[in-house]
Each structure stands twice: as structure tokens, then as C-alpha cells.
Amino acid sequence: MAAREIVENIYAVGTINWDLRYFDAIMPTPRGSSYNAYLVRGTEKVALVDTGEPNDEAEFITNLMRLDQNSLDYIVCLHGEQDHSGMLPLLLDVFPMAKVVTNEVCKGLLVEMHNLYEMDDRFIIVGQDDTIDLGGKTLKFYLAPWVHWPDTMFAEVVEDKVLFTSDFLGTHYASETLFQNDDLPDYLEAAKRYYAAIMMPFRASVREYLELVKTIDPKIIAPSHGPVLKMPAKIVDLYADWASETPKNKVVVAYVSMHGSTKQMTNFLVDALIQRGVPVNQYNLLDTDSGVLGSAIVDAATIILATPTVLFGPHPVAVNAAYLVRALRPKTKYLGVMGSYGWGTNAVNYLAEMLEPVGAEILEPVYIKGLPDETTIVDINKLADVIAEKHKDL
Numbered sequence: 432m433a434a435r436e437i438v439e440n441i442y443a444v445g446t447i448n449w450d451l452r453y454f455d456a457i458m459p460t461p462r463g464s465s466y467n468a469y470l471v472r473g474t475e476k477v478a479l480v481d482t483g484e485p486n487d488e489a490e491f492i493t494n495l496m497r498l499d500q501n502s503l504d505y506i507v508c509l510h511g512e513q514d515h516s517g518m519l520p521l522l523l524d525v526f527p528m529a530k531v532v533t534n535e536v537c538k539g540l541l542v543e544m545h546n547l548y549e550m551d552d553r554f555i556i557v558g559q560d561d562t563i564d565l566g567g568k569t570l571k572f573y574l575a576p577w578v579h580w581p582d583t584m585f586a587e588v589v590e591d592k593v594l595f596t597s598d599f600l601g602t603h604y605a606s607e608t609l610f611q612n613d614d615l616p617d618y619l620e621a622a623k624r625y626y627a628a629i630m631m632p633f634r635a636s637v638r639e640y641l642e643l644v645k646t647i648d649p650k651i652i653a654p655s656h657g658p659v660l661k662m663p664a665k666i667v668d669l670y671a672d673w674a675s676e677t678p679k680n681k682v683v684v685a686y687v688s689m690h691g692s693t694k695q696m697t698n699f700l701v702d703a704l705i706q707r708g709v710p711v712n713q714y715n716l717l718d719t720d721s722g723v724l725g726s727a728i729v730d731a732a733t734i735i736l737a738t739p740t741v742l743f744g745p746h747p748v749a750v751n752a753a754y755l756v757r758a759l760r761p762k763t764k765y766l767g768v769m770g771s772y773g774w775g776t777n778a779v780n781y782l783a784e785m786l787e788p789v790g791a792e793i794l795e796p797v798y799i800k801g802l803p804d805e806t807t808i809v810d811i812n813k814l815a816d817v818i819a820e821k822h823k824d825l
């Protein structure tokens with residue numbers, strides 16, 4: 432991607448990966464992503480904010496050359512994860528006079544992850560509200576741990592009200608335009624996937640830093656992935672909604688079936704919920720990537736997992752889904768498990784135990800031998816009644 436001007440003497444110099452289909456080898460990224468970095472030129476000093484993936488070094492260095500940037504005074508590291516710091520060792524070689532500006536926690540991570548031992552003289556440590564004067568451009572730093580690592584911080588160019596927010600308010604979304612219309616449905620879908628996979632477990636921190644962003648009142652938010660946002664940005668309001676602790680009147684039923692019994696149970700439950708007027712979405716886990724499931728559970732008040740029994744326990748695909756729900760810690764209030772078995776009988780208990788750390792109420796499971804019968808239908812209707820009752824006030 433070409434180096435592009437955001438405002439006078441602030442440039443986007445990062446890279447776009449149109450072909451990226453899995454971020455961190457786990458998160459599906461159907462729209463690719465970008466690894467954003469920014470060049471801030473003052474009259475006295477020049478700072479690079481973040482670096483990028485080591486694989487993108489040719490494109491990255493080319494962007495700096497296009498701007499005739501042959502030296503750097505500072506390399507600001509807002510967050511140590513390798514997608515933003517991976518090029519740091521190279522850049523420290525290429526720009527031997529450059530100092531790394533970061534916070535104490537991030538420095539520790541950078542040193543250990545990139546073997547930057549014996550390089551204390553290359554680091555400048557900053558803390559909350561510290562500033563660095565570049566000459567007409569002042570960088571001000573805000574510590575923002577846990578969106579999503581303990582080292583994250585933001586940096587503001589005070590004079591221009593441009594706020595670099597690291598991963599916060601980013602999106603895995605490759606785009607040819609620097610500023611994105613954030614009303615686009617595919618952008619919003621990508622943003623929700625990103626929030627679910629990266630920010631959802633840290634909702635309390637998300638809420639805290641949304642308030643910080645409001646206080647700073649930037650004109651432009653420049654995250655480390657996806658488009659640069661002109662304020663007011665729709666994504667900020669969406670984050671507030673997603674990160675609230677109030678789920679929506681919505682049920683997610685995710686299932687996997689081997690011989691059709693669990694699928695029948697799932698269909699019965701979904702039909703029963705529809706009959707009771709409860710909004711519900713059904714997902715076959717064999718066809719549902721983790722990004723779709725993650726997005727679905729951002730605001731669902733109830734999640735039901737349904738599994739057949741494989742040997743003594745749940746189907747591995749259902750275990751994978753339970754692990755995802757447990758790891759992402761949605762604000763779901765009610766969790767349920769259903770399943771069928773032939774001879775092994777520990778599938779639903781296994782899933783229920785996996786889901787306990789989410790902290791939601793675990794509903795009475797429905798677990799049957801073989802195909803559903805009249806008794807099963809009665810039990811599933813009871814489950815639907817319970818869910819409908821609990822959703823009445825949502």
C-alpha cells in the first residue's frame with residue numbers, strides 16, 4: 432500500500448494483507464486485514480508509531496522511502512504483539528539513532544520476545560500523560576492496559592487531535608481507502624468479528640477506554656488494524672453497545688449431529704422458541720467458523736450447545752465451540768446443553784462443566800438415548816418455556 436497522508440505531516444505507512452484468511456492462525460478474516468503504522472513529522476523530530484509484520488518489511492520500508500524518510504528519532508511501540516512489533520529488530524538496525532518509546536510493561540515484552548537484551552540505551556520509557564515534543568507535534572501517551580494485552584497504550588498528536596489506539600477500535604478489514612465509511616455492512620460485520628475475538632473478554636476495560644476516548648475527544652482515530660476513522664464514528668457507539676453488560680433478547684442454538692438425533696432436538700427447540708416469539712438463530716457447527724459464532728454470541732442472552740456423544744463425551748466440534756464460548760466470556764445470562772447418546776453418557780455434563788467459568792446460569796440439560804421421543808419433546812418444550820420466561824424482561 433502507498434504511504435498516505437492523514438493530516439499534514441501525519442502519514443499511514445503500514446501494509447495491507449488482502450489475502451489474510453486467518454489472523455493468529457485462529458481468527459477467520461474473510462476481508463483480510465491491514466497492519467497500520469503511522470509516521471509523525473515534527474519540525475525537530477520524527478516518530479514512527481508501531482511497525483508491522485516481519486513478512487511485510489519490503490513494502491513497509493518502501494513506504495518510508497516514498498516519503499524520503501531516511502532517519503527516525505523515535506519508534507513508538509503502543510503494544511508488543513508481533514503483528515505490530517515484528518519489524519522492530521530490523522528497524523533498530525536500519526535506524527541506529529532511533530529510540531524505542533514505550534511503557535515499562537511493553538518494554539519487558541519487546542525485550543523478551545525479540546531478544547533485545549543489552550539494549551537499554553535504545554529505550555525511552557513513558558507513562559500516563561507523558562509527552563514528547565516533536566516540534567509543532569506533541570505526542571501524549573495514555574496507558575490503556577487490557578485492550579487486549581497488559582501493555583497497550585494510546586498516543587495522541589495533541590495539535591491535530593489524532594489518536595492512535597493500537598488494536599482498540601480496529602477491524603480486520605482490508606480497504607483501498609484510508610478513511611472508511613463505517614456504515615458498510617461488510618465493515619460492520621468485520622468489526623463485530625474483531626470485537627468478539629479480541630475485545631469481548633475485556634469488556635470492563637473496553638468501557639473504561641471508551642470513556643477515555645470521549646474525554647480526549649479526538650477528531651481522528653487511527654487504530655492498528657483496518658480503516659482510519661473520522662469522528663464521530665459509528666464503531667464507537669457499537670462498541671459501547673457490545674461491551675455493555677445488557678444482553679439482547681436473542682438465543683443462539685449451535686449444534687453438531689452425527690446420525691440426526693441431535694439435529695432433531697435442535698429443530699424442535701428452535702421451532703418451540705419461534706412459537707413462543709423468542710428471537711433465535713441456529714448454527715450447524717460443522718459449517719460455522721469461529722468468527723461467525725463469536726459474533727453471534729456477543730449479545731445473545733442465551734446460548735444452547737447441542738452435541739451427540741462420541742465415545743464417552745461430546746463431539747470434538749462441540750468441545751471446540753464450548754471452549755470458544757468459555758474463552759470469549761460473553762455477557763450471556765443463560766447457557767444450556769442438549770444431546771443424544773448411544774452408550775457413553777457424559778457429553779452434556781462435560782460441556783456444562785466447560786461452560787461454568789462463563790458465570791451464566793446453566794439451564795437444565797436435555798440428554799436422550801437415540802432419537803427424540805414424546806418425552807424428549809415435552810422436555811424441550813419445558814426448556815423453551817424456561818427460556819421464554821427468562822427473556823420476558825429483556
Ligand code: FEO
Pocket residue numbers: 510512513514515579580598655656
Ligand atoms: Fe494487532 Fe494485539 O495485535
